[in-house]
Amino acid sequence: MNDRPRLSGLILTLLLVALAAAVLFPIGLTLVSSLMSEAEIGLNYDLIGKMVDTANGGQEAFVNLKLLPDWLTLAQYSQVLILSPKFLSMFWNSAGLVVPIVAGQALVGSMAAYAFAKLRFPGRDKLFFVYLMTMLMPFQVTLVPNYLVLHELGLMNRPSAIILPGIFGAFGVFMMRQFMSHIPYALTEAARIDGAGQLTIFARVILPLAKPGLAALTVLLFVDYWNMIEQPLIFLQDAGKQPLSLYLAQINQSARGVGFAASSLYMAPMVLLFLYAESYFVEGIQHSGIKG
Amino acid sequence: MEGRTSGFSQRQLRLISGLFLALLAACTLAGNTIRGMSLPKVYTQLASQGSITHEYEGSATVQPVRTRDIHNPAGWKVNQVFVKTGDKVDNGQKLIAYDNGEAKLQLEDMLNNLKKQQLSYSQLQTDYKVAATEGDEGKLAAAKIALDSAKLDLASQKNHIQSLQKSIAEGQSVLAPFAGIVVQVNALAGSGPGGLPDVVLTDSSKGYQIQLQVPGDVAGMLEIGEELNQISLTGKESRQLTGTIEAVDDGMPGAPEGNPSGLNASAIQPSSVKIRLEDDQLIGGERVRVKIAKSSKEQTVIVPKEAVHQDGRGTYVFTLESREGALGNAFYAVETPIKIADSNSYVVSVAEGLFGQQEVILNSTGFLMDGMRVRR
Numbered sequence: 001m002n003d004r005p006r007l008s009g010l011i012l013t014l015l016l017v018a019l020a021a022a023v024l025f026p027i028g029l030t031l032v033s034s035l036m037s038e039a040e041i042g043l044n045y046d047l048i049g050k051m052v053d054t055a056n057g058g059q060e061a062f063v064n065l066k067l068l069p070d071w072l073t074l075a076q077y078s079q080v081l082i083l084s085p086k087f088l089s090m091f092w093n094s095a096g097l098v099v100p101i102v103a104g105q106a107l108v109g110s111m112a113a114y115a116f117a118k119l120r121f122p123g124r125d126k127l128f129f130v131y132l133m134t135m136l137m138p139f140q141v142t143l144v145p146n147y148l149v150l151h152e153l154g155l156m157n158r159p160s161a162i163i164l165p166g167i168f169g170a171f172g173v174f175m176m177r178q179f180m181s182h183i184p185y186a187l188t189e190a191a192r193i194d195g196a197g198q199l200t201i202f203a204r205v206i207l208p209l210a211k212p213g214l215a216a217l218t219v220l221l222f223v224d225y226w227n228m229i230e231q232p233l234i235f236l237q238d239a240g241k242q243p244l245s246l247y248l249a250q251i252n253q254s255a256r257g258v259g260f261a262a263s264s265l266y267m268a269p270m271v272l273l274f275l276y277a278e279s280y281f282v283e284g285i286q287h288s289g290i291k292g
Numbered sequence: 293m294e295g296r297t298s299g300f301s302q303r304q305l306r307l308i309s310g311l312f313l314a315l316l317a318a319c320t321l322a323g324n325t326i327r328g329m330s331l332p333k334v335y336t337q338l339a340s341q342g343s344i345t346h347e348y349e350g351s352a353t354v355q356p357v358r359t360r361d362i363h364n365p366a367g368w369k370v371n372q373v374f375v376k377t378g379d380k381v382d383n384g385q386k387l388i389a390y391d392n393g394e395a396k397l398q399l400e401d402m403l404n405n406l407k408k409q410q411l412s413y414s415q416l417q418t419d420y421k422v423a424a425t426e427g428d429e430g431k432l433a434a435a436k437i438a439l440d441s442a443k444l445d446l447a448s449q450k451n452h453i454q455s456l457q458k459s460i461a462e463g464q465s466v467l468a469p470f471a472g473i474v475v476q477v478n479a480l481a482g483s484g485p486g487g488l489p490d491v492v493l494t495d496s497s498k499g500y501q502i503q504l505q506v507p508g509d510v511a512g513m514l515e516i517g518e519e520l521n522q523i524s525l526t527g528k529e530s531r532q533l534t535g536t537i538e539a540v541d542d543g544m545p546g547a548p549e550g551n552p553s554g555l556n557a558s559a560i561q562p563s564s565v566k567i568r569l570e571d572d573q574l575i576g577g578e579r580v581r582v583k584i585a586k587s588s589k590e591q592t593v594i595v596p597k598e599a600v601h602q603d604g605r606g607t608y609v610f611t612l613e614s615r616e617g618a619l620g621n622a623f624y625a626v627e628t629p630i631k632i633a634d635s636n637s638y639v640v641s642v643a644e645g646l647f648g649q650q651e652v653i654l655n656s657t658g659f660l661m662d663g664m665r666v667r668r
Binding site for chain 2 (some may be wrong): 084089274276
């Protein structure tokens with residue numbers, strides 16, 4: 001009788017391990033390959049699946065993926081960080097775009113979400129529905145109107161062409177509203193009875209309770225905008241202003257080692273942010289009801 | 293917070309993030325400096341289309357084309373010298389008079405002897421007539437022989453006298469055989485003949501010349517009959533002269549004419565060049581300074597000489613190549629073999645291997661090898 005739950009637990013664990021391995025394997029491979037020399041990477045990846053006449057007495061053998069480098073080298077990192085200013089310049093471009101967007105959307109989104117979640121005004125739900133509609137539309141659909149508006153405003157080829165639409169994105173409003181709607185009305189009512197204004201209630205009551213939601217929003221927005229491709233590609237023609245996300249696309253086959261090193265560094269801010277906000281993130285996702 | 297699963301504390305994560313950002317910031321701010329230390333900096337120049345100029349500058353001494361040594365004709369003492377060094381003389385002008393006193397005395401003696409012989413000849417004629425009248429055959433034959441012998445002596449004496457008279461007439465002075473300038477006078481009044489010529493004369497009509505040792509690369513571009521006008525007289529009265537190339541004598545007969553792969557092959561063998569000067573006031577011995585600048589006719593790719601290197605495989609230059617990579621444009625030094633057509637002290641004309649506007653590395657802060665990454 002007791003064996004059944006134990007067996008299903010085991011199967012579940014194995015399934016999760018396999019899933020985790022599938023997710024972690026590319027990341028681990030990227031990190032390992034970033035420490036290989038360019039020549040070793042060539043030997044490793046170019047010959048996979050081929051019959052190769054190895055040095056072993058002319059025997060033929062299949063080449064498999066190499067998971068540990070023969071020689072550890074930091075040459076690729078030195079290429080990326082020292083010998084060329086391009087990566088770092090694009091890294092700071094990315095930071096300059098993503099930090100204002102995340103901070104701005106977290107602030108604007110949470111204030112709007114407070115209004116949608118805790119204030120009662122005519123047409124509130126209809127307006128929220130319109131918000132949702134803009135979120136549901138993919139970027140490509142709104143590309144042309146976005147382009148025309150930015151062009152008319154004279155914002156083309158400026159970082160604000162990315163930052164302003166980012167700050168006023170609908171996702172933050174949606175997520176924070178979902179999170180805030182779980183906060184009981186009793187708390188806001190109590191504050192109001194104690195004589196608190198809307199701003200005080202928002203800042204002193206709601207915002208501290210919405211911390212996990214804000215953390216989750218920050219991580220999700222950071223990942224989303226750190227990886228954006230289309231917006232900078234279209235709105236930032238000037239190569240000197242483009243973010244890091246466009247950098248990896250420019251790496252060709254002859255510089256795969258550089259690509260692995262750049263990818264490892266590219267991942268680092270996202271991984272660090274996730275680890276930092278991990279517990280808030282899980283809680284925030286749970287309460288905002290957007291999991292799965 | 294309480295549900296942390298990654299194994300890192302918030303403090304550790306803050307530290308790691310801080311270090312990561314600090315590393316990136318340090319690389320950003322110090323990147324240029326670090327790059328400067330790790331890559332050799334190169335100095336480049338664009339290869340240009342043009343012609344190569346060969347220059348020569350040298351000095352030489354003006355020499356007459358023809359000189360004549362005038363010797364003491366009879367070996368007599370010098371009586372009087374009419375010219376000094378540097379004098380201009382005309383054709384037929386008297387240069388030196390010699391003392392012919394002894395010769396005249398000798399002539400007088402010979403004339404007296406002739407008279408004596410003429411007297412004894414008359415006596416012999418009379419003797420012959422007497423012998424003929426007497427009819428003595430023996431006496432007559434002896435008188436005839438004596439008469440014939442005296443006749444021969446007389447003729448011989450007359451010849452000697454004529455010869456002496458002639459040599460007195462010719463040897464009492466020397467005349468200038470042509471118009472020219474006295475360049476040397478060795479004769480001294482009262483002295484006898486020495487080993488040296490009494491006077492050395494130059495021939496004005498033949499003009500003056502200079503002879504130069506010109507490097508092969510310049511000499512190869514000179515043509516006989518070509519006029520040169522960058523000849524200047526140095527010294528007290530400096531002025532410009534013009535000259536005409538009369539002969540170009542290649543230094544080493546049978547030597548190959550220019551080695552296309554060598555840098556200095558053609559410049560090594562100098563040629564002897566004779567230049568005829570046209571100027572009335574020259575007397576010979578002046579110093580002149582000559583400048584020759586010749587440009588090649590065909591247009592080729594020109595690179596500075598310092599950019600050209602040589603090794604066992606041949607001659608090459610390093611060109612700068614820009615390759616577009618993931619990290620933006622990177623510059624590489626590429627060894628490019630070239631064939632040299634011509635060269636002077638500063639530049640090299642390239643026959644093959646380079647084209648105009650190609651960036652050539654002149655110098656670098658470090659050792660260069662083919663394919664090495666460099667910075668500009």
